[in-house]
Amino acid sequence: MKAAQEDAYLEFVAARAKPLHRSAYALAAGDTHLAEDLVQETFSRVYVHWSRVARADNPAAYAQTVLVRTFLSLKRRRSTGERPTGNMPDSAESGPDAALRLTLLHALGQLPPRDRAVLLLRYWEGHSIEETGRMLRLSGSAVRSQGTRALARLRALLGDSLSDLVPQ
Template sequence: MDRYDGFREFVHARQQSLMRTAYLLTGDTHLAEDLLQSVLTKVAGHWPKLLRQGSPEAYTRRALINQHISWRRRTRRELPSAHPPERGHSHDDSTVDRIVLRQALMRLTPRQRAVIVLRFYEDRSERETAELLNCSLGTVKSQTHHALGRLRVLAPELAHLLVDAEPQEVNR
């Protein structure tokens, strides 16, 4: 039996979803690829243990978030400009909205960005988000609230996207 039995299949099945999460965290395709590669290298080293525990995807997503936060702390890179691109005739409104939203996301704290990505892009529940981020349910709720408020300030032109952004959980 190979030490990496199932790892290749896991990567093949979840690569696009994990890459999307990495991209939403970093805002850059090349950084997202580097982040995912770095995390998958670590996951491969822990693969037999992760299989026994039955949580390779949760571990991988948590590792993506933790690695991204670690990189941000080390580099303290300059954030993208808050100024939205000028509206030209070559882009439709949805394209401009995506660009503005991505720039606004990059101006959130790493924890706030992680909460927004998990809650709204990955469509995770508050409880799942708390488990992935290894924090309390209350922290997820407050970080979501603060992040959405900050997005409304950073990108008021996206108010139409953020109107019903705070979903209500059935089991509070």
């Protein structure tokens, strides 16, 4: 891209960043992270075609269209995602249970993905060995042995710190 075109693009980005972010925030239903991703993806797509976009009658409308199409494309191809629930807690948890949960989540984050999946399905969600095996495409014996090894790794990561968090 030539220096003049790049300067024009940077001016466009500076002028349109806030309006596009507001639109993306509304599309994403208040999900700030998704909104930022949408705006970034929009600007990258506009950058690729900037020579054509700059000659258009309304580059701002072009960017807005790209933003909406990017959002719709993302929603179409997302096979999993968050789902709203009708059961919201009255207040945030605090105390030893919250600290224990955070410690466990941190330790789980340090395990390999497959170990995390086995522990999550077996012990967090309470699925049987057979169900876990079907979900992960593993045999029952593989689920048992991987679960045993994952629990051993988790215990090694937690050490004695877990006993400090459990109420006596």
